[in-house]
Amino acid sequence: MATQHSRTAARLMISPSVLLLLCWMIVPLAMTVYFSTLRYNLLMPGSNPFVGWENYQYFLTDPAFLTALVNTLLLVGGVLIITVIGGILLGMLLDQPMWGQGIVRILVIAPFFVMPTVSALVWKNMFMNPVNGLFAYLAEFLGLQPFDFLSQAPLLSIIGIVSWQWLPFATLILLTAMQSLDQEQLEAAEMDGAGAFSRFIYIVLPHLSRAVTVVILIQTIFLLSVFAEILVTTNGGPGNASTNLTYLVYAESLLRFDVGTGSAGGVVAIVLANIVAIFLMRMIGKNLDA
């Protein structure tokens, strides 16, 4: 692509796909913004008058909104902490030479391939169910009262389920990062008198910082929009105890059929996601610089 001519040709060639992608993104966004300014309820068909900021006012003053916001942040933060720490520990275990390494690695990665609805249902019915669940059996075996996870600690239970799904991803990325660590560096640190713990703190962890950053950024994008796990386990309840922003938007637009307020919630969610992204890049973005 050296000459002026070939560059022009290249631009012409990619323009259709660029235009298509642009429409793909712009049209839904524009329609969401547009709907968010209308009184648009599917239960009251007919005219959809322009109401300005009214939908935003309803959404932001809804008592469920603050709960949902806090829940969203708790969910994202909790899963991030569990998966990053767990991923580092699992990665270190899997980095050890052992018999059957290949199979063990596949087993570790397996949860990532189970779709969210299925894994949430398996957890709900086979593990956390207070009557038939494995945890209930275990509690009874130990002579304890079975714990009803999804109604006693709904948000914690969901954090657990989502962490289980994302742990393999974090483990995989951190494991490959660990394997790229120069062994001579560890040997040099050993010669320098660093014990196993010091080697981990001063050599391994700094080496992993970039991989940890990638894990945090990618997971945050997906964790802000966790939905299926909540829908099939708690339906956001009891009350609003496990409702996050995504689920609140769903409840507004498809349970209360209020497309206008739902759209307003969607726009609010976009803004909040960007605020989170800015904070994240401020805090850990420098790790990505070479």
Added chain:
Amino acid sequence: MGRITLDQVTKSFGAVEVIPPLNLTIDEGEFVVFVGPSGCGKSTLLRLIAGLEDVSSGEIRIDREVATHLPPAKRGLAMVFQSYALYPHMSVRKNIAFPLKMAGMDKAEQDKRVDYAAGVLNLTDYLDRRPGQLSGGQRQRVAIGRAIVREPAAFLFDEPLSNLDAALRVGMRLEISELHERLKTTMIYVTHDQVEAMTMADKIVVLHAGVIEQVGSPLELYHTPRNKFVAGFIGSPKMNILEGPVAAQHNASAIGVRPEHLASSAESGTWEGRVGVSEHLGSDTFFHVHDTGLAETITVRASGEMPLRHGDRIFLTPDPDKIHRFDAEGLRMP
């Protein structure tokens, strides 16, 4: 301090014995070079001394104390790695101070020692940089700095110059030799480059397949190689080894003549051949001589002015006092 003794040390990886029983004494303050072709076990031997590999049997003593099963940090040795193994996320100052920090030394003493090492190695201006911002030679010096701040009983160098370009290598060679003069600490240096070995060592250990072929000063090895392997390995270009009738004339199974101990002439001499490739170095010219009937190629060193060209006839005369004789086992005959 700084005397290292290996007593019947062996090393096996699974069923493969890379180092058969081996004895070696390294005296205090000596500059010892382990040299040998790649895969001869010289790096393994160094790692055994460092404690990065466990010995399979035998005993290692450092300053008369048995160190066979001591962890690397407790042996009081410092090592410079081939890849330098600097910590990329730490500044040069922190890199050099790392062993001191691990030893729990107080901050003021750390700074003092780092500044001293930086002064010795001309690193004072770079103390706040990261290793990634340094050139190869500077990284090498940081690695050495990290070793000297600990004031170890001995330094171990694992092919430290092999990643540098030729000019820098010569410079660093001098710097390391000078450092040894200055510190008077025992140094063990591993290399496959016999020029490095010859120029730096007090004592050279020639290794071949895990076995010590000969131990001695550079000139001892050059003048009286114990066998054909050492004869061929030490000296550049390689010694010419001749077998057959010409060796029988000297009552040996093989004779060796170094290129610099052959007189060359265009008119007359003992052996006759044809000039192949000639390598002009300015001061000297190396002729690769073919069709002598003695060996496929004989290398000879001539003065830079010798006017022979490709295909010319050349006559060679060996210096009779400098012929090395070897018996059927390849050992030197007196």
